[in-house]
Amino acid sequence: MSDALKKHYPFTGRYLDLDGLAYHYLDEGSGPVVVMLHGNPSWSFYYRNLVSTLSTRYRCIVPDHMGCGLSDKPDDDRYDYTLGRRVSDLEQLLAHLGIRDSITLVVHDWGGMIGMAYAVRHPLAIKRLVVMNTAAFHLPPTKRLPLALRICRDTKLGSLLVRGLNAFSLAASFVGCKRNPMTAELRGLYRLPYNSWRNRIATLRFVQDIPLAPGDRAHDLVSSVSKGIGQFSDLPMVIFWGERDFVFDRHFLAEWQRRFPRAELHRYPDAGHYILEDMKEVVVPIITEFLERTE
DSSP: OOHHHHHHOOOEEEEETTTTTEEEEEESOSEEEEEEESSSSOOOGGGGGHHHHHHTEEEEEEOOOSSSSSOOOOOOOTTOOHHHHHHHHHHHHHHTOOOSSOOEEEEEEEHHHHHHHHHSGGGGEEEEEEEEEEEEEOOOOOOOOOOHHHHHEEEEEHHIIIIIIHHHHHHHHHOOOOSOOOHHHHHHHHHHTTTTTGHHHHHHHHHTTTSSBBBBTTTTHHHHHHHGGGTTSSSSSSEEEEEOOSSOOHHHHHHHHOOOOTTTEEEETTSSSSSHHHTHHHHHHHHHHHHHOOO
16 A cells, blocks of 8 residues: 555455455444445545544444455456445445444445445345435436446447546546545545556446446346335435536436435535535534434
């Protein structure tokens, strides 16, 4: 681990063997369990400030999805890069750690779909929800998939851009924060795990796994999650939303509000997708207070 990474990410990495593949995760602190799930193209590094704050009172579990962060980055013949497999990985990790109930689930981007799929399978395990610029349902009827994602998802040019030029991770590190742009050092650390064609496989496979129509591999699972999340409407829930997110925009936020009208909402008109990075001085204290208030 480089000195720059150690400075910002001073944690002890742990690994779970999943069929011969190393699944990296953080297990920091003790107390009530908080599980934090990242999206694409970030990694557990996204949660570092929240882990540093909460681990004095809580047990923070933060995996790197396979192919991401410090987890192994296998080829397709060794790992099935699908939503269902992501949920299974999380199930195996939490079972391995003996975590079965009273989970505070913190989700962002693809972490929302993975985490809420886990929640629908294990509803009695979930105590509270912290939601940030994500989805747990299909693309809202009023929203079209942005052209840049369509190119990455459906064309050979997209594959070349994502795996050859690291365009997805590179762009995200620049546009993900709007109010407080990342320093060059932070941008480099976000992109650090994705430093070669081989190591960018998950970045591409996540985009290719976006279900847009029946028959897409993740379509049925997303449909079942969408139908099942209403059972959590009475749980304590807080939503943080950067409104300058070009994917998870007002259309997605409106859907969360429609489904969870009693959820506490904090929206930031001038913040971007990486809300926990862009607004960390504001968001981390609010999450801390939310957990204390809803114990």
